[in-house]
Amino acid sequence: MIDVNIKAVHILTKKFLPDMIAKNEGYILNVASVAGLMPAGPYMATYYATKAYVTSFTSAIAEELEEKKSNVYVGSLCPGPVDTEFNKVADVKFNLKGITSEYCVNYALDKMYKRKKIIVPTMLLKGALFSSKLAPRNLVVRLTSRQQKKKQG
16 A cells, blocks of 8 residues: 555656656646545554645645746545445445546546646535544544444444
């Protein structure tokens, strides 16, 4: 998970970004997760931590580029559950109904072209994120823990 969610994102971003900066054009949309915007994820600690890396790393680069008045876009896609074939094969279970991959892609591209830095494709998750910022951190972590336990059965 660390290789895919951290190392690959880091290496590929650093590999392609210099050429984009030199040309002053290009788009990088790193796939994170709404989990990366939460304070912690008990029972899925590595996943939450790796996705937090993606959002933090991407946000930092986006800010650097903005300060330099670059036309290069770097942003994070932070979906919740997305219905894919992998979920069926791996018997992945979610507490929320997933969005279709087509919806996720279309929404992400629309927001990317509008230069949105953090892209969250559903109102429900946007509301949950807003609420989580108002609540005490330990309460959000405890509620996240309960949700993860439910998924494990």
